[in-house]
Amino acid sequence: MKAAVSVDDLVREGLVDAAEAPALLPVEAEFRIRVSGAMRGAISAPDDGVGRQFIPSLQELDVKPEEMGDPIGDDAHSPVKGLTHRYPDRVILHVTKTCEVYCRFCFRRETVGDDGHLTEAEVIAALDYVAVNPAIREVILTGGDPLVLSARRIRGLVERIAAIPGVETLRIHTRVPVVAPERVTDELVSGLGSRLTTVLVLHANHAAEFTESARVALRRLDGAGIMLLSQSVLLRGVNDSVETLEHLFREMLRCRVKPYYLHHCDLAKGVSHFRTTIGEGVALMKALRGRLAGVLLPTYVIDIPGGFGKVPVNADYVTPADAPGAWRITDWQGGVHDYRDPNR
Numbered sequence: 027m028k029a030a031v032s033v034d035d036l037v038r039e040g041l042v043d044a045a046e047a048p049a050l051l052p053v054e055a056e057f058r059i060r061v062s063g064a065m066r067g068a069i070s071a072p073d074d075g076v077g078r079q080f081i082p083s084l085q086e087l088d089v090k091p092e093e094m095g096d097p098i099g100d101d102a103h104s105p106v107k108g109l110t111h112r113y114p115d116r117v118i119l120h121v122t123k124t125c126e127v128y129c130r131f132c133f134r135r136e137t138v139g140d141d142g143h144l145t146e147a148e149v150i151a152a153l154d155y156v157a158v159n160p161a162i163r164e165v166i167l168t169g170g171d172p173l174v175l176s177a178r179r180i181r182g183l184v185e186r187i188a189a190i191p192g193v194e195t196l197r198i199h200t201r202v203p204v205v206a207p208e209r210v211t212d213e214l215v216s217g218l219g220s221r222l223t224t225v226l227v228l229h230a231n232h233a234a235e236f237t238e239s240a241r242v243a244l245r246r247l248d249g250a251g252i253m254l255l256s257q258s259v260l261l262r263g264v265n266d267s268v269e270t271l272e273h274l275f276r277e278m279l280r281c282r283v284k285p286y287y288l289h290h291c292d293l294a295k296g297v298s299h300f301r302t303t304i305g306e307g308v309a310l311m312k313a314l315r316g317r318l319a320g321v322l323l324p325t326y327v328i329d330i331p332g333g334f335g336k337v338p339v340n341a342d343y344v345t346p347a348d349a350p351g352a353w354r355i356t357d358w359q360g361g362v363h364d365y366r367d368p369n370r
């Protein structure tokens with residue numbers, strides 16, 4: 027199946043009513059649309075747990091005052107183009123701005139979709155920075171989605187990173203094994219191997235994303251000795267129930283993916299309809315504890331708006347402030363920040 031990349035395509039696919047299409051054009055102008063063939067196949071109805079993640083809605087035009095272009099503050103910690111160095115022992119490298127799907131809640135929605143991968147020269151400059159900073163033990167490839175690059179380019183990148191003596195771990199943040207499993211070829215998988223410990227962190231939010239082809243892709247990655255972890259975003263209307271999350275985490279483990287993080291939905295623009303309150307997230311995690319084996323439970327985390335990093339949502343870091351829906355969040359360095367739940 028071909029990817030749908032416009033409101034027109036979505037009308038043709040029966041995912042958007044023709045009558046609603048004109049009103050959605052301003053959304054298309056603001057935020058890129060792309061539903062991969064695999065995800066098109068996983069959608070049974072436009073408002074199901076997969077459909078809502080990718081089909082644009084008018085609510086995206088409702089930008090709240092607290093929402094930001096760069097909600098997690100990647101730009102505030104970027105010493106070299108494409109590189110974010112927030113924590114001493116690890117860096118993230120944004121190798122591309124392209125993805126196989128454009129998620130409607132994406133925290134980088136202001137920057138993804140611009141064509142263009144990091145150039146060869148930019149990659150070399152970023153890795154030079156890593157090489158002269160021996161405290162860095164891990165390079166995290168992200169984007170966009172790093173696995174949209176060709177298998178040949180990925181192999182070259184992995185070889186370059188493995189050649190830096192201080193680096194021990196290569197991490198890849200990707201949605202490809204579920205949204206475009208056909209990209210997980212033997213050539214790609216062999217190119218990911220090196221002397222490094224390779225960790226693939228799969229972004230998936232609903233059990234229905236795990237199609238038969240996705241399972242095959244994950245088996246192939248697991249068979250190559252790649253550690254598989256996951257990250258999910260807690261999304262209203264998609265996975266904000268105990269049953270849906272249980273189903274998701276059990277499906278992950280069946281595919282040998284250990285649930286790692288459940289992210290509180292970031293303050294990206296036009297995303298408030300997806301955002302739960304912190305109290306709702308905490309209640310869901312409490313309900314899952316005990317019901318699910320510990321190995322199935324991710325850590326519920328929030329990225330503190332403005333670039334202060336992420337912390338677990340628990341009483342050590344996140345405490346109620348004096349007004350309803352107001353919270354005080356302590357970052358990993360001891361700084362204290364105010365946070366407010368969406369109004370509803």
Ligand SMILES: *Cc1c(COP(=O)(O)O)cnc(C)c1O
Pocket residue numbers: 098110111112113116117118166335336
């Ligand atoms: C999330 C993030 C990481 C990875 O953090 P872990 O807690 O190790 O998963 C690294 N660098 C930046 C800038 C991040 O936002």
Ligand code: SF4
Pocket residue numbers: 124125126127128129131132133134135138169170171201229
């Ligand atoms: S795949 Fe990741 S980076 Fe790309 S749109 Fe979705 S959340 Fe954003």
